[in-house]
Amino acid sequence: MSGRLHRRLRCCLLGVLTVLAMQLLIVVLVVRFGLIDELISHRLLLQQQQLSLHQLEWREFITHTPDQPHALYQYNRQLSDNLAAVRLLPTTRHHSCNRRRYRLPQASRAKLSVVICFHNEARSMLLRTILTLISRTPEEYLHELIVIDDGSEDAGLLASLERHMTAANVQRGRPTLIFRRNLSRKGLIWSRNEGARLASGHYLLFLDSHCEVNDGWLEPLLERLALNSRLAVSPVLDPIEPETLSYMAGNELLKGGFDWSLHFHWLPRVLAEKEALAQPYASPAFAGGILVISRESFHKLHGFNPHLEIWGGESIELAIKLWLCGGQIEIVPCSRIGHIFRPAHAFEFPLQFGQEQKQKQEKELELEQELERVQLDSAQATYLRNSKIIAESWLDEYKYLFYALKPSARQIPLNLRTVSQPSYDPAQIKAELNCRPFDWLMRHVSPELRLQHANLSALGTLRNADRCLHVAGTEPQLQLQLASCHGLQVTQWHLHQESGQLSTSEQRLCVAVDAAAKQPQLSLEPCRAGQGGQQWLRRNTQLQHAGTHLCLDNPLKDQLLLSHCRPHAVSQSFQFALEIQAQS
Incomplete structure (x- = not known):
């Protein structure tokens, strides 16, 4: 073989090795810097272009959105209409998630049924939720999509959506599409239970109708569910700003929880030693109504409590039930779904507490307490009624803490036997599933409740006879007064052990007295540590100001002042809804 041929062979070999080395370098860079998500995004973009074959039809679907005021949707509907149905989203999960290979169950044993219920959702937003789900979910796992319209004002929406979805789904053949419309408003809770009843997949995903599913959302959740069939998992929710629709990164250092008023709160997640940021972690509750759970486990828990009405508290009730009855909740940071957290309710609530009947009797009712109960805000009334049901069902002896903070709940008649829903008996569920007492959840799952x-x-409320100490007005014209104790908005108070401050429950305002004044007057001030004028002493049922040694007094109806302390004076007897520390 000639020297020239040897040189050519060496050159060819060198060229091949150079190409291989460059390909290896590209792979290393892709893995090292998380660029694999970009490649996945481009692949998904091709899939999304297939969905765009019906773009003109989708545009026509969107343009039939009724012209409604902004308050109906609580987000920028016009901007939503003009955005792409499926847009490229930023990668918000930790880069380590991109390098992982997830151990997934066989698709034949992990079919996913997705339940989306909505009421008065903008067409473009609902469509974006559905199309991002279909385009970013592995086809072999997405078994069926169940969409339930809960009596929306846009009466033609669901039929139009079904027609377009069926046409777009002809070539794909999956997921199976199921559409239902409630002719009258039945609420999110009823509709989700109905969706679960219709489902046939191994797993249920409850998804809100104003979401955007991000790339690779399902695989991390399926891996966790395959390890523990009694687990319920939630993604980290990436917030979508309502006005700009900007997609932002959610915080994996937060977990879901609730307080004794049974309101949801985000709580700080404390990382254990050597715990990775992207590692799945336990959470007392979940938010946003987005949860994946095995269909068998959901039905074994008897689903969402059917006695809860419309919306409010159902996710907290299910979370408590999960933990007490053998299940667990995890948040999985490698899974991301965008969610619009609307600033207010975008729907009407029904009248509560027999309001319709009471309104007919208003002329005959002269008691102010009854009238105030009639006039309660319907959204708050519905949530309070639902919360009372949860407290009575699951909090055991700790329900007194709920009533201390929500005394108006005591006046709410439940009438559960008259509710036209399937039988739902918490006592029977507890016996059937051998559920733990609520104290177990406080000790092992949510110690924050004990520490609150x-x-x-x-x-709680601070009562003198039949009136309660209340902060009235709006800033900067706030004032102390005595008001009916039966209103939902009556001020809740905290008496602090160490400082002696008497503060509102948000610990923002404190009751103060200027001890140097000739005639000391009550006032409201921002709470400040070490402020002597804000210190109060508890003397039996009296509240004595530490600086002036005068007592809070109500000598005449609705009159609030300071006067010399008199033993056993009824006008100076102020009782908290809950006394934790023994009175002196």
């Missing part, structure tokens, strides 16, 4: 009031000596 550890530094308080008393809390």
